[in-house]
Amino acid sequence: MEIDELNLDENAVVVVCVRATDFSPYADNLHGECALCHVSVQHRPHVPQPCTLICKECFLARVEDGETIYATPRTLAEVQAYFHRN
Numbered sequence: 629m630e631i632d633e634l635n636l637d638e639n640a641v642v643v644v645c646v647r648a649t650d651f652s653p654y655a656d657n658l659h660g661e662c663a664l665c666h667v668s669v670q671h672r673p674h675v676p677q678p679c680t681l682i683c684k685e686c687f688l689a690r691v692e693d694g695e696t697i698y699a700t701p702r703t704l705a706e707v708q709a710y711f712h713r714n
Contacts, residue, residue, distance in 0.1 A: 641679040644687045645669035653710060662686055674702055 646652060648659055648668035657670040662683040669683050 641676045643671055643675045643679045643681050644684050645671040645681050647683055647685070654706075672703060672706065674700065676700070 645660070645662070646669065648670050650670070652670055654672065656673055658673050659668060659670050660681045661667070662669050663680045664682050664686040667683050667685075669681050671681060
């Protein structure tokens with residue numbers, strides 16, 4: 629992903645979100661807007677702030693092979709719990 633596309637510095641936090649119309653098992657999600665395509669997105673309330681929100685479709689269109697992707701421990705635990713339930 630080219631960070632310059634968003635006019636962010638190298639320490640900026642970018643949070644990849646699902647679109648607001650996508651299913652989520654979490655009723656307490658917050659809503660915002662993708663910084664690239666401006667679609668409505670949803671994210672967990674504990675994402676680092678300040679941050680820039682982008683939808684997963686914009687992220688996948690821009691991510692490069694071998695790029696490092698970070699997640700908070702809480703987010704990883706929630707994703708893991710979700711997949712263990714289903």
